Amino acid sequence: MKRFSAGFSFAMTASLLAAFFVQSAPAADVFESVLNAEKQRIAAIAKAKSTAVSVFANGGQGGGSGVVITPDGYALTNYHVAKPAGNTMSCSMPDGVLYDAVIVGIDPTGDVALIKLMGRDDFPCAELGDSDKVRTGDWCFAVGNPFLLATDFQPTVTYGIVSGVHRYQYPAGTLLEYADCLQTDASINPGNSGGPLFNADGQLIGINGRGSFEKRGRVNVGVGYAISINQIKHFMGDLRSGRIVDHATLGATVSTDEEDGKVVVTNISESSDAYRRGLRYGDEITNFGGRAIRTVNEFKNVLGIYPKGWRVPLTFMQEGEKHDVLVRLAGLHAGDELFKKVEPPAAPQPEKKEAPKKDQPEGESPEKDPPKPDDDKTPMPKPDSKKPMPIPLPRVGGPQPIPAHLAQYFKTRPGYTNFYFNELNRDRIWNNFQATGDYSACTGTWRIVGKTIAGTDVEIVLADDKATASMAGGESLVNPNDDLGNQLDPVGSGGLLVALHLWKRMLTIGPQKFGDVYYLGTGPIPAQSELVDILVATVGVVESRFFFDPQSGRMVGLEMYPDLDVDPCEIYFGEFKDVDGRQVPHRLEIRFGNDVFAVLQLSEFDLEMAASK
């Protein structure tokens, strides 16, 4: 009865409205609201379409789609489009210009690649939407290059609705996993891969890359999948680093309990951070990454949207007790497993074998190296009629050399797709930091004085040959010239003095001279909602991660890992005050494991200029 009366009142309202509009718009036979909706749709498509990219592999016939997301030309596409295209490609846009593009970074597991179009700093770029707000039934549209039709520079627009949200689509092996993706009935055909999915307002909500095709030939059957833009936002910093970016694992497997339907831990690695945070076999996982977990797919959806190394909130039940922890995610792939997967298989020619394959991380030629169905190094899934397929249009022809005019934007290095962009970001971060204070002359002994929040006096001295701390617990000392990984004083800090020593070292000599320093990307740190830029610096076996606030340029924290299988010493900087023209932190929060080791309020910063030898 309720529905009946609701329908009735709709009827009344609509007929009244109809009468009104017929009178007010006698020329048109269409409601004003409909005409307005049409205008809005046209405007949204026009805006969105201007940012679409049609990717054409250089020297071959393959290609796909993409979308520009920054005015200086960074653009998203699929890994499975970029990989066969090689390190450079040609990208057409609706303005009728064919732009050169170079590869920046790749996420083979998530099937995302970041490329950069050259030649402008005022590209039309897509506005990023919030894919977590997308609802089934929302209008959406795909823009792209299906069947490589955009040889006239004009992309194809297909309109539809969102058919499902938070879909989990199994990977092929460990690559091309579509976690937490969007499903649409907008036509997605071969060549649409890598192209944008927009909401009705023309905001970018996903990157199309996959469809269920099964037995009807490789054309649209109304079931396309798009990688959610919120997932890509998590990976954006990592992609800009020019690296081969990895996804994450918890270090534990979960399954649904047959009896009560709970999601429980069925296996856990004792070397995982989750184990150190207290997670054990049989515990029930109730919340992960801020989402309630009721099924294994929900768990996998959360896991799939985070890069390796991120700290993600986890809630679990253990013997009736609830635990809330921040857990560091480990890499989905161990060691250089991922790099090997994305590199071309060994070439048959002996002289090529000698050359490091890293020179051509993207230069696979499908013709020369036909994917073998059983070879799990093959990044493209074998055609399996049961599983949704990625929709590449493979190129014909071999890998292309880097055109001379693009050579300056491309640099090879093992583990990277394009090391040029890593250096670019490393230098950007350091230059921004230098603007907040130049420490290059402060190579003498540093003396830092203050109190803990409990009120006890603290004095820390950082000299070339020793670092000492006088704190409530007593005196401690480390020798920077000995093995750093074994000197974890003060006890319970996880290595505060070594961390401060490395901090000073980085501030004074900078990343170029520090040792092996690279740009990791962006990630979250506790108690800060904005992501921070991360530089990773290695001395011996000790790895440090320096956190920089992208807005202010300040160094806001660091982590020092004496060994990668133990908890780091974490230092978070705050209360920056000007000391001799440098913005120096006067609050240090030191954490180790699950605990806050100390919070220091500093009153005196003596940064000696000359070395005191």
Place this chain on the structure above:
Amino acid sequence: MSRGDNLGEKSNVNLPLATVLSRRSLFAVVAALAALLGGLLFERVASAASYADVIESVQPKIVKIYGAGGVQGLEAYQSGFLVSGEGHILTSWSYVLDTDFVSVTLNDGRKFQAEFLGHDPRVEIALLKIDAVELPYFNLDDSVELQGGDRVLAFSNLYGVATGNESASVLHGTVSAASDLAARRGAFETPYHGPVYVLDAMTNNPGAAGGALTNRQGQLAGILGKELRNSLNNTWLNYAIPVASLAQSIDDIRAGKLIPREPDENRAKPIEPVTLAILGITLVPDVLDRTPPFIDRIRPDSPADKAKLRVDDLILFVDDHIASSCKTLRDELSYIDRINIIRFTIQRGQELVDIEVDPSN
């Protein structure tokens, strides 16, 4: 343009499907179209509710069904929807239901073992029941009729995309035509020749059969049919069967008319009942809980041979009693004296045929 296409296994995927699609109906039963219902009056009213809101209200009525299959080319899942608050579920009659272990997952993730209430091979629908109460459902009496041009939403678990508490997939489109499927007779291998809504959306994917077709307001209009391939040009038809065409069958199933008879001790059995051996019929091996009674072999010069029964005929009815499995067929025969002439209703390719067999012949 290079189509990097190595999906070359089309034909062997289609073979078993053709077998499944070949159950057909002879009785061109089309229930007299039911009286127009109250909701219909408002069908064409522009609604302010967004698709998202409409879909949210419909999803709790859609179920995911899992059963037999899982072998090459045959999905072990399909779709269905609730038609009563007490757990009656309407779905397609298919091989997926050929087992006693059909499970149903509701939109909220709850799982149930389903009871098979009955089916009508003539319109290829089945009614299941789960043990639950106070469920959201489509009231079949409130279903609507559509015309060409009407906007529709199709709810189904195509490709088994959704599991557990994940909602079914939703496609949108319009009705291209409200027409008789018989109009394309010869092109589509299906026993159903009654009215259908032909849709312009890719609604009839694997696993979508049994899903719900609604209008723009989320009111039930039809049930998504099984996959139908046009054998002439290898295209696929997207269609739904109007609820009105199913009403009589649903009533019959509910009234118990389309349920195999329970063995009844009070019912007199003849001293010398007819057997398959006497008739000269060998059925396919009885390997499923509900193996469809396909004829595997016919003994030459047997009564069945003389009556022109053939290998691969599927026996649907025996003297108007439904024979939904090899077992129920044998049970039915045990009540028939071998001196009587027996009337079989069989499905042969696209045809439903009545054949009388004289056991003494």
